Amino acid sequence: MNNLHFDQIDETLYHEQLDNGLDVYILPKKGFSKTYATFTTKYGSIDNRFVPQGAEEPISVPDGIAHFLEHKMFEKEEGDIFQQFSTQGASANAFTSFTRTAYLFSATGQVNENVRTLLDFVQSPYFTEKTVEKEKGIIGQEITMYDDLADWRLYFGLIENMYQNHPVKIDIAGTIESISHITAEHLYTCYNTFYHPSNMVLFIVGAAEPEEMMALVRDNQAQKEFPPQQDIKRLYPDEPVEAVIKERSLRMSVQKPKVLVGMKPIVKDLSGREMLKHELAMQLALELLFGRTSDFYHSAYENDLIDESYSYEFSLEQGFGYAMVGSDSSEPEKLADEIASTMDRAAEMWPFGAKDLDRVRRKKIGTFLRALNSPEYIANQFTRYKFNDMDLFEVVPVLEDMEVTDLQEAFASISGSEQRTVFSILPSKKSSQ
Amino acid sequence: MFDTITITDGVNLHVNETKQFKTVSIAIKFKTGLTAGKAAARSVLANILQHSNENYPSHTALRMVLDDLYGTSLYIDATKRGSEHIVSLNVETVNDQYLSEDGVLEKVLNLMHLILFKPNFENDLFKETVFNREKNVVKQRIESIFDDKTRYAQHRLTELAFAGHPASISANGTITDVEVLTNEALRDVYRSMLTEDRIDIYTVGDLSAETVAAYIQRYFPFGSRTPESVQQHPEIPLPAAPRVTETEDMKQGKLHIAYTSPVTFRDEKFPVMQLMNGVFGGYAHSKLFSNVREKESMAYYVSSSYSSQFGLLFVLAGIDQAMDEKAVRLITEQLDDVKKGNISDEELGQTKALLTNQLKEALDSARGQIEIYDQYMNLTPEFESAYLIEKWQQVTKEEIADAANDLSLHMIYFLTGQEGEPNDE
Numbered sequence: 001m002n003n004l005h006f007d008q009i010d011e012t013l014y015h016e017q018l019d020n021g022l023d024v025y026i027l028p029k030k031g032f033s034k035t036y037a038t039f040t041t042k043y044g045s046i047d048n049r050f051v052p053q054g055a056e057e058p059i060s061v062p063d064g065i066a067h068f069l070e071h072k073m074f075e076k077e078e079g080d081i082f083q084q085f086s087t088q089g090a091s092a093n094a095f096t097s098f099t100r101t102a103y104l105f106s107a108t109g110q111v112n113e114n115v116r117t118l119l120d121f122v123q124s125p126y127f128t129e130k131t132v133e134k135e136k137g138i139i140g141q142e143i144t145m146y147d148d149l150a151d152w153r154l155y156f157g158l159i160e161n162m163y164q165n166h167p168v169k170i171d172i173a174g175t176i177e178s179i180s181h182i183t184a185e186h187l188y189t190c191y192n193t194f195y196h197p198s199n200m201v202l203f204i205v206g207a208a209e210p211e212e213m214m215a216l217v218r219d220n221q222a223q224k225e226f227p228p229q230q231d232i233k234r235l236y237p238d239e240p241v242e243a244v245i246k247e248r249s250l251r252m253s254v255q256k257p258k259v260l261v262g263m264k265p266i267v268k269d270l271s272g273r274e275m276l277k278h279e280l281a282m283q284l285a286l287e288l289l290f291g292r293t294s295d296f297y298h299s300a301y302e303n304d305l306i307d308e309s310y311s312y313e314f315s316l317e318q319g320f321g322y323a324m325v326g327s328d329s330s331e332p333e334k335l336a337d338e339i340a341s342t343m344d345r346a347a348e349m350w351p352f353g354a355k356d357l358d359r360v361r362r363k364k365i366g367t368f369l370r371a372l373n374s375p376e377y378i379a380n381q382f383t384r385y386k387f388n389d390m391d392l393f394e395v396v397p398v399l400e401d402m403e404v405t406d407l408q409e410a411f412a413s414i415s416g417s418e419q420r421t422v423f424s425i426l427p428s429k430k431s432s433q
Numbered sequence: 434m435f436d437t438i439t440i441t442d443g444v445n446l447h448v449n450e451t452k453q454f455k456t457v458s459i460a461i462k463f464k465t466g467l468t469a470g471k472a473a474a475r476s477v478l479a480n481i482l483q484h485s486n487e488n489y490p491s492h493t494a495l496r497m498v499l500d501d502l503y504g505t506s507l508y509i510d511a512t513k514r515g516s517e518h519i520v521s522l523n524v525e526t527v528n529d530q531y532l533s534e535d536g537v538l539e540k541v542l543n544l545m546h547l548i549l550f551k552p553n554f555e556n557d558l559f560k561e562t563v564f565n566r567e568k569n570v571v572k573q574r575i576e577s578i579f580d581d582k583t584r585y586a587q588h589r590l591t592e593l594a595f596a597g598h599p600a601s602i603s604a605n606g607t608i609t610d611v612e613v614l615t616n617e618a619l620r621d622v623y624r625s626m627l628t629e630d631r632i633d634i635y636t637v638g639d640l641s642a643e644t645v646a647a648y649i650q651r652y653f654p655f656g657s658r659t660p661e662s663v664q665q666h667p668e669i670p671l672p673a674a675p676r677v678t679e680t681e682d683m684k685q686g687k688l689h690i691a692y693t694s695p696v697t698f699r700d701e702k703f704p705v706m707q708l709m710n711g712v713f714g715g716y717a718h719s720k721l722f723s724n725v726r727e728k729e730s731m732a733y734y735v736s737s738s739y740s741s742q743f744g745l746l747f748v749l750a751g752i753d754q755a756m757d758e759k760a761v762r763l764i765t766e767q768l769d770d771v772k773k774g775n776i777s778d779e780e781l782g783q784t785k786a787l788l789t790n791q792l793k794e795a796l797d798s799a800r801g802q803i804e805i806y807d808q809y810m811n812l813t814p815e816f817e818s819a820y821l822i823e824k825w826q827q828v829t830k831e832e833i834a835d836a837a838n839d840l841s842l843h844m845i846y847f848l849t850g851q852e853g854e855p856n857d858e
Contacts, residue, residue, distance in 0.1 A: 009455070031453030034797045080727060082717035087779060089786030092717070108793035109786075137730030144685040145733055145751045148850075150580050206797070253682040255579045293496045301492065302566070307573045328577065359500045366503030366527050373454050373798065428682045 001214050006393050009372060013393065014210040016218070020226050021198025023386070024217050027205040027378060035206040036106045036375035037115055039122050040383045042201075043194035044099040045172040046320070051233040053193045058235050061190060062181040064174015067096040068139060069187050073103065073122060075131050081121045090114045098168055099317050100387065102380070111208065112216055119202070119220050125191045127184040140176050150254045154425050157250060158324055161421040162264040164244040165237035168320045196229040197221065201386055203379040236319055241266055243421035251428040258309075259424040260326035261339040263414035269318055272389040277398050279390075280364070281410035282314045282323070284402065287360045288352050289342060289411075290325050296342045300327075305335045314414075318388060323414050336422045347415040350408045357404050368395055434796075434817060435635070435806050436642050442657035444632045446649055447810075448642040449802060457538060457638030458799035459524045459545070461653070462807065463630040466663050467518040467599050472511065473571070473606025474614055474622040475520050479509040480567040481559055481619075482522075487551040490560075498544060503527045505541055507548075513604040514808065515698070515742030517663045520626065522548065525799070528639055538640075539648075546652040549627065558616045559623075572611050575603065582848060586687035587749065589679065590846040594672045594691045600743050631660035633807060637799035669693055669743065669843075676845045678757075683850040686754040690764065691747055691843040694836070698741040699812070702836060704824040706746075709836040710739035711784035713771050714748060718783045720767040721748070729763060731756055746840060754849045761845060774834035781830060789822050 001016045014026040045067060049060045073094070074081045085092040090107035103122050107114045146152050156171055163169040173179075204213060243264050270278055290296055290312040300306045310327035329335045345351070371377045382392040435447035465471065489495040499505050505526040512519050526541045553560045578584050588603070595601040605611075632655055636645045696702045714721035714737030725735045735750035752760045795801035796818060809816040 031451065032797050034794045080718075080723065082722075083779075083783070086716060086718035086783035086787055089790045091787060091790065106790075106794055108790050134730050138726060138733055141685065141731070141751060141753065142733035144753075148582050148683045148685050253579075253582075255576045256573070258580075293493050293500060298491070298493045302562075304566070304569065307570055307577075309577065328573070328580075359497065363500040363504035366505065369455050369527050370504070370506065370525060373456060375797075 001210070003210070004393070008396060009369065009393075011372070011393075014214065016214055018197065018218060018221050020221055020224075021196070021229065022221060023201045024214065025201065025203045025382065026208055026210045026213050027203075028208050028210055029206050029375065032206045032375070033108045034106055034375065035108070035111045035114075035204065035208055036104065036379055037118055037202070037204045038102050038104040038379045038383060039118050039202050040100050040102040040200060041195050042099065042199050042387045043101050043190070044097050045170060046098050046167040046236070047194065047234050048167050048170070049235040050193060052189050053196075053227070053230060058233065059189070061186055062174065063170045063178035064139075064172070065182055065186060065190055066101055067173050068135065068179055068182050069190055070094050070096045070101050070103075071135055071139060072127055072132065072187060073125070076121065076124070076126045081117070084117055084121075085114065088113050088117065090117075092118075096172055098172065098320075100384065102383070104379075106375075108207070115204065115213070115216060116220055119217070122195070123224060125188065125195070127187045129184050132182060132184050132187065136179055136182075139173060139179055143171075143173050143176055143179075146171070146173065150252050150258060150425050153250060153252065154258050154260055154326070154423060155324075157248065157423040157425070158260045158262040158421065159322060161245040161248055161423050162243045162262050162322060163320065164240060166239045166320050167236070193232060197226055198229050199232060201383050203383055205375040205379050239267075239320070241416075242418045245421060247422045249424040249426055252425050254425055254427050256328045256330055257332040257424055257426050258326070258328050259332035259336055259422065260324050261336050262421045262423070263323040263343070264419045264421070265316065265321045265323065266413045266416075266419070267316075267319060267321055268413075270316070271318060273391075273394060273398065275316065275388055276385070276390040276394060277402070277406065278410055278413075279314070279316050280395065280398055281402060281406040282316070282414070284357065284360050284364060285407040285411040286312055286314055286323060286325075287363070288356055288407070289346055290339075291360070293359075296338065300335065300338060305329055305331055305338060332424045332426075336424075340417070340420060343415055343420070344417070346411065350404075350411070352404065352407065354404060357402065357407065361399055361402060365396055365399055434802060437814065438642060438646055440634070440646070440649060441655065443660050444634070444655045444657070446634045446636075446646060447806065448640070448645050449635075449637045450639065450641050451637060452639050453797075454638060454799055455528055456525050456799070457528055457636065457640060458803065460635045460803050461522045461545070461549070462633045462635075463520045463626050464517050464633070464660070464663075465626070465630045466661060467513050467516050467602055469602050469606050470610050471606075471622065472513065472518055472602055472604055473610035474619055475518060475626065476511040476571045476605040477564075477568050477611060477614060478619060478623055478626070479511045479520050480570055481563055482548050482552060483507070483509040484563055484567060485553045485560075486547045487553060488547050490553055502537055502541055502544070505537075507544070509548075511604050513599075513602065515663070516599045516667070518604070523800070542648055542652045549653070552623070558620055561616065564616050564619070568611055568614060571605055572608050575605050575608050575611070582681065582683055582685075582687055583749065583751070586689050586846060586848040587747070589848065590689040590691055590747075590844065593674075593677055593846065594844040595669060596673070598667060598669055598743075600669070600740075600745065628656060629658050629660065631658070635803045635807070637802055666697065666743075672844045675842075678847045678849060680849055683848075684754070686752045686757055686850070687848040688750045688752055688757055688760050689747065689846045689848075690761070691745060691846075692840040693843045694744040694746055694840050696836060696839065697744040700744075702832070703741060704821065705828050705832045705836045706739055706741065706744075707788060708781075708784050708825060708828045709771065709833045710737055710746060711788055712776055712780050712833060713737050713768060713837070715739075716784065716787050718780065718787075720770060720780075721764065724767055725750065725760070725763050731760065731763070735764075745843075757847050757849070768837060768840070771837040772834055774830050776830045776833060781833075785825050785828075788825055792818050792821060
């Protein structure tokens with residue numbers, strides 16, 4: 001077992017890669033009574049075309065299958081895994097994103113039993129046609145619920161505007177139609193391809209004794225047999241740089257219009273420290289341009305163009321990404337124009353210097369240190385970083401090395417007007433109050 | 434968990450000296466009796482104070498200082514608990530020891546002082562543009578509930594089910610209450626908040642009680658006060674109609690049911706009701722989740738929650754629009770099961786284990802410690818998690834069944850969609 005001590009933040013991270021390829025990380029937190037564990041596979045909604053294990057030709061699977069599989073992992077022949085976690089005093093959950101499926105629990109007792117349960121249930125698939133059919137009703141209601149969520153429709157509407165071919169434009173849960181085609185056999189194919197230990201990370205944080213915990217995991221894994229894993233071949237279509245749809249809107253039952261402006265990055269398939277640096281530089285650049293201390297924010301707030309729902313974010317993965325800025329606004333077109341012209345001005349002449357960078361850097365470092373109080377943040381972020389060969393504990397050093405030109409360069413990858421798109425949700429006639 | 438020091442009459446300081454976190458958290462809570470008008474005024478006030486002050490007259494100037502203080506998080510919120518309205522100034526800042534510079538904490542305290550005592554006044558009133566702007570923001574916040582249909586349905590249920598009762602008052606008041614608010618009235622509310630409210634101050638972090646007490650006296654010179662005691666048990670009125678269906682342009686039906694119970698937070702059977710709620714619908718092993726969701730596949734979410742201040746139990750479910758009758762029947766069947774005492778040893782054990790886990794987990798965050806202690810110190814000033822855990826352990830199936838039998842169905846509310854035109858443009 002290796003351990004890495006981070007002086008500046010006073011944390012020690014323990015790591016071991018087991019014989020079957022599983023990466024195990026343990027981060028003990030002093031004074032915590034809670035243990036939080038995530039068991040994550042690098043498999044998400046975008047992995048809908050791939051070469052199955054043991055096969056040579058790629059296949060396409062129905063939209064929403066990674067999320068469907070996540071639901072079905074909890075049901076076993078002997079019953080529901082939630083029940084077992086409850087009996088052991090743990091609350092369990094799971095989520096599926098574009099790129100990952102994570103299973104997790106948090107508990108303040110019986111930690112060893114709960115870790116074993118987590119490993120065992122994720123590593124023992126059990127699907128039958130009958131249980132698959134039953135789940136379609138539940139997930140159908142989940143999809144319907146999201147259909148009514150204006151903020152979700154806004155977010156996805158913008159991504160659909162940006163992407164022409166890439167599966168990121170497909171809703172993570174799929175549609176009621178697409179999930180109707182899912183069979184138990186599909187689930188086994190996806191499971192066998194993506195749930196091999198060598199494609200997964202186990203992260204345990206909080207109350208944990210590292211030596212003892214690592215021995216438990218090692219022992220649990222040694223008792224199971226896994227076939228040798230061939231490289232996973234995932235196929236993604238070519239994607240143009242331009243946003244596919246420039247502008248689109250949808251009517252829904254909302255009291256006030258909602259608008260998002262998106263910027264589709266020129267994606268360069270970054271990974272490792274380079275990707276970390278690019279991502280942080282972009283976040284700092286957006287903070288300066290659109291953060292709460294920016295000229296843009298000040299003027300938009302004072303002129304009533306934005307309200308408390310205002311937000312901006314940047315997200316980057318291998319092969320896709322997006323930056324978005326928006327708010328509920330009674331003047332969505334005017335707000336979209338202001339955001340666009342703020343982008344254009346910054347592209348023409350970068351308005352920020354060392355002093356500005358220093359301020360947002362301090363803010364970012366402080367925010368990061370605060371986030372390290374949260375076991376959930378550490379486990380989820382560390383895993384996301386790891387799947388992109390980045391290291392969570394490099395954040396502070398990379399921020400310290402950042403220069404103004406790095407922000408400018410990062411910004412240049414989203415600033416072209418052809419990369420930009422606008423999506424809005426407008427009140428339906430009945431619901432305008 | 435916290436050591437309490439009386440600073441002066443009506444002002445108490447609660448300190449938890451701990452190395453558990455890399456930060457220092459501070460909360461100052463102003464508490465007074467709840468009315469809709471006061472709730473509206475104090476929400477606007479919370480926004481104004483957090484927007485700017487005499488030394489930092491713009492939002493940007495204030496936020497830049499916070500950025501410079503290593504992104505110190507500072508916000509003021511307006512909430513309610515039972516018949517009480519609470520305005521909290523919440524701060525979390527990095528502990529100096531992880532930084533290369535000292536004195537960050539004192540700068541933060543000084544900023545908190547400015548926010549509370551040196552508002553952005555013009556001619557003895559809040560600056561008019563800020564006043565109007567923040568009134569507008571709170572109005573928009575109230576309006577935005579409509580966009581989230583689950584929140585909106587719950588809002589409508591409480592409005593219809595508890596009209597005229599504090600349970601129906603939102604922590605932000607109503608749009609009308611915000612609209613009629615004058616600058617003069619708000620200034621008076623501000624002054625009375627500082628001089629008349631009951632105040633509880635919390636710190637969590639690597640700071641001793643003596644250090645904190647000295648800081649508090651220096652930066653927050655609150656005078657003594659005799660806060661009114663807040664009445665917690667007004668009678669709950671019967672709703673005008675026991676069952677209401679409303680429609681909006683949407684796809685999923687939102688079924689919300691309210692029950693009343695004679696057991697409130699201060700009742701000795703309070704821990705029994707917590708277990709009753711857990712067995713019925715509080716968790717993923719509960720009767721509602723395992724039967725209505727897992728067995729019948731008719732909902733993605735279905736759960737119950739116990740609102741202990743007034744003894745209310747709510748059930749929430751997102752269901753197919755045509756299935757409301759069946760859902761009501763299934764939910765009633767699950768409750769009947771609890772009433773009959775059909776509770777397995779496993780269900781009882783699971784619920785006790787999860788309540789315990791949830792409480793201990795919440796105490797792993799500074800904010801969780803503050804919020805839980807602020808509520809439970811009313812039960813016992815020496816509150817520790819062991820106090821409740823012990824009570825839960827003693828609860829029997831018979832007591833849970835009795836608690837379920839004491840529930841009365843109060844109102845069923847259903848928000849549903851209707852045939853709409855295709856809405857893509």
